[in-house]
């Protein structure tokens with residue numbers, strides 16, 4: 661699968677983030693393995709350490725297997741001041757997982773993220789491609805039930 665994704669891209673180092681996203685998004689467990697990172701680095705003639713540091717810099721990448729829905733709660737100051745800790749607490753209690761963990765059924769992974777760029781809607785979080793703002797305990801509870809119902 662990786663070869664077919666790489667073949668769509670020119671061997672240009674500017675393509676790094678786009679390739680990493682494409683590879684990660686094609687996988688149901690939504691993560692980048694060490695082998696994939698090495699192969700992408702080799703394809704773009706970049707040091708593996710360079711690719712690894714890009715992966716660890718951006719919170720939308722992961723080197724750990726993830727669940728079907730990745731929940732990322734913003735941890736930056738405006739969200740923190742608007743009670744994002746309570747959101748995390750609610751999610752952790754309802755899903756029975758801690759930060760950076762995946763539910764046993766493989767449905768949800770919980771992660772922190774840096775600012776999502778929607779601070780006027782703090783506290784905010786993202787589930788997959790969708791962002792949610794002005795969250796509170798009831799709204800988060802309803803969202804989790806909605807995602808559970810999607811399976």
Ligand code: FES
Nearest residue numbers: 734739775776779
């Ligand atoms: S600080 Fe949370 S969205 Fe900007």
